[in-house]
Amino acid sequence: MDVITANGLTKRYGETLAVDGIDFSVPCGRTVGLLGGNGAGKTTTIAMLLGLLIPTAGSIRILGHDMARNRFAALARMNFSSPYVALPQRLSVVENLRVYAHLYDVPDAERRIAELAEELDLGDLLQRPAGQLSAGQKTRVALAKSLINRPEVLLLDEPTASLDPDTGERVRSWLERYQAASGCSILLASHNMAEVERLCSHVLMMKQGRIVDRGSPTELLTRYRRDDLEEVFLDIARNRAREDAA
Numbered sequence: 001m002d003v004i005t006a007n008g009l010t011k012r013y014g015e016t017l018a019v020d021g022i023d024f025s026v027p028c029g030r031t032v033g034l035l036g037g038n039g040a041g042k043t044t045t046i047a048m049l050l051g052l053l054i055p056t057a058g059s060i061r062i063l064g065h066d067m068a069r070n071r072f073a074a075l076a077r078m079n080f081s082s083p084y085v086a087l088p089q090r091l092s093v094v095e096n097l098r099v100y101a102h103l104y105d106v107p108d109a110e111r112r113i114a115e116l117a118e119e120l121d122l123g124d125l126l127q128r129p130a131g132q133l134s135a136g137q138k139t140r141v142a143l144a145k146s147l148i149n150r151p152e153v154l155l156l157d158e159p160t161a162s163l164d165p166d167t168g169e170r171v172r173s174w175l176e177r178y179q180a181a182s183g184c185s186i187l188l189a190s191h192n193m194a195e196v197e198r199l200c201s202h203v204l205m206m207k208q209g210r211i212v213d214r215g216s217p218t219e220l221l222t223r224y225r226r227d228d229l230e231e232v233f234l235d236i237a238r239n240r241a242r243e244d245a246a
């Protein structure tokens, strides 16, 4: 069963077609990677899935709901993390998490916050104003915020951007454990190809608003006769032919 289905999804800004009629789905309990160079349309796609941007055309269904008509029913069961959305700067980390717990109507919020603080190693940060954290610390707090309501659908825009290798590794392991335990479905936009190879069962390659290739990481490696996804990414970015198109 698919938890996200997008059909003909399009976003136009004046002359710019940021997202150009894309079709894709995310199966239940899987992680799908959304890859593409700067300006390919990943963030715009995620913003439309969240209802932050209204599509110019096309339709989105999430958890059985048509997002144009009934998005709040789905949004309560979803969450997201993005380095582009700042948390209220003057509130401490714990106050921020309480606000979001309240917005999502999380039962026993203090216990949930304590759990996340333990799992994401936020203990020392809880009392600090969000505006005073380093980029990597903000990323971890944003991830805690994205998990506050135990989402069934998680939209992650570069969840390990600005994390050091050790913290990035812990976050990836933690996401894997959360998904195994909860059955959550994830759409992951990332520039980290090793991360995508590890976490994603399926990958969408975007370029100039379109999905120009797709498949499992293994299928893409075979198709482009490459050893890692970084090389596949470069082949697509630089218009090098894939095996079956040569």
Ligand SMILES: Nc1ncnc2c1ncn2[C@@H]1O[C@H](COP(=O)(O)OP(=O)(O)OP(=O)(O)O)[C@@H](O)[C@H]1O
Residues within 6 Å of the ligand: 013, 016, 017, 018, 019, 036, 037, 038, 039, 040, 041, 042, 043, 044, 045
């Ligand atoms: N508010 C806006 N007004 C006009 N054009 C926009 C706007 N937001 C995005 N765009 C354009 O839409 C295209 C897609 O941008 P988007 O942010 O979705 O790319 P992205 O794949 O997330 O890139 P990155 O990897 O750099 O974050 C780009 O050409 C961008 O300049």
